[in-house]
Amino acid sequence: MATIITKEQQEKEKMVTLVSSDSEKFVVEQKVAEKSHVIKMVMNCCGIESPIPVRRVKGDILKSILEYCEKHSKGEAQEVMEKWDKEYMDKAEKDLVFFHDLMLASHFLHIQELVDLIAVTFAGMLKMKSPEEIRQKFNINNDLTKEQEEHIMTTFGWAFQPI
Amino acid sequence: MTSFGSITEECGLINGSNFPFIPGLPDDIALLCLARVPLRYHHVLRCVSRRWKALLGSEEWASCRQKNNLEESLIYALCRDNTTGRNCSYVLYPEPASRCWKLHGDVPTQFSEKKGLVLEALGKKLYLFSNCGFPGCTTGAVYCYVPSANKWEEGAPMAGRCYFLSTVLDEKLYIIGGNGMSIVDQQSLDVYDSHSNSWSSNEIQIPLNDIVKVEQDQQ
Incomplete structure (x- = not known):
């Protein structure tokens, strides 16, 4: 006897449940979860029937990552995506701890596009800043003397002073 | 500087x-x-x-x-100050905001007043040598500039030769033609390998006297 699968069932079958380290559950479309190379491999080998634990990632981070994956699975125009990415990053970089966790999670989950986006945004935070401003922002201990710093500035910086 | x-x-x-x-x-x-x-x-x-x-x-x-395809290039130029007769190098960072030539500094002392200097980029380093043929001017000295350390280093010297041509191919530096100390030098091709910092000489069977330019054929 042929099994009749309704459209609704078909849609339902494409959903997958992801569980964060703090047991928060997220039900997303398979194509959204596939943006993560790691989750895609898990789905390929274990199927999507049972929930997939994402043990290293907390709920708030996973939520944000899935928001990114969902937007990037829609195939929208490049300008729309660039604008969205910028707003997404503007929001994320306000909280440095959150931003770091987002980087770690996207790296862990192998979402290369997001890793690149975060890395570029991160690099952007370092532009136009003095060494002291960079140290303060990222809580880095200064172990160079004033003279060493001046020496580096003159030895390496001469080519890049604005006109 | x-x-x-x-x-x-x-x-x-x-x-x-x-x-x-x-x-x-x-x-x-x-x-x-x-x-x-x-x-x-x-x-x-x-x-x-x-x-x-x-x-x-x-x-x-x-x-x-x-x-990650993030490498950026700098353009270096070697200049001779006609009033002082001294050589110096300039650098250009090809980005609109700072697109102007900046004085980089003096070249190594041995080359500071030498004529016929040649600058070749090989890998992430610059190589400086002279093809000057004036009496007493010919030298096999080679200097290498390492941008990541902003430092000149002395490289392995080449065989004494002047008025030669040079080109870089497959991360090797080729010196061809010109006048050497003997007729044999004229029919040889000197190749510098930056990885081993060494020169090797190869004979070539083409008339060399009239070579005016060496070009690479990427195929």
């Missing part, structure tokens, strides 16, 4: 330190982020800490930039 500081002594700091590059991030991920900072800000990054300074002069840094 006469001194080129020694910047490589702290490379040991890159690994095995208790302080991460960026607190809260593993070093490999921090490197991915830092490598994306454009070249024009690298001197600022070098000033942040000893570990950052060592990182920016390291192979690890160069290979990360290369792997």
Whole structure:
């Protein structure tokens, strides 16, 4: 006897449940979860029937990552995506701890596009800043003397002073 | 600017330190982020800490930039000041905001007043030599500029030869034609390998006297 699968069932079958380290559950479309190379491999080998634990990632981070994956699975125009990415990053970089966790999670989950986006945004935070401003922002201990710093500035910086 | 500081002594700091590059991030991920900072800000990054300074002069840094297609180019020019007769080099960072020639500094003392200087880029280094044929001027000396350390080093000398042509192909430097100390030199091709810092000589069977230009055929 042929099994009749309704459209609704078909849609339902494409959903997958992801569980964060703090047991928060997220039900997303398979194509959204596939943006993560790691989750895609898990789905390929274990199927999507049972929930997939994402043990290293907390709920708030996973939520944000899935928001990114969902937007990037829609195939929208490049300008729309660039604008969205910028707003997404503007929001994320306000909280440095959150931003770091987002980087770690996207790296862990192998979402290369997001890793690149975060890395570029991160690099952007370092532009136009003095060494002291960079140290303060990222809580880095200064172990160079004033003279060493001046020496580096003159030895390496001469080519890049604005006109 | 006469001194080129020694910047490589702290490379040991890159690994095995208790302080991460960026607190809260593993070093490999921090490197991915830092490598994306454009070249024009690298001197600022070098000033942040000893570990950052060592990182920016390291192979690890160069290979990360290369792997992620982040390498940027600088244009160097060699100039002779007609009033003083001294050679100096200029550099251009081809980015609109700072697109103007900056005086880089003196060339190594031995070449400071030499004529017929040739500058060739090979890998991540610049090689400087002379093809001057004036009596007493011919030299086989080769100097190498390492931008990551902002330092001139002495390279393996080439055979005495003048009025030769040079080109770079497959990360090797080729010296061809010109006048050598004997007729044999004229029919040879000297090849410099930067990895081993050594020269090798090969005979070639083409008339060399009239070579005016050497070009690469990428095929």
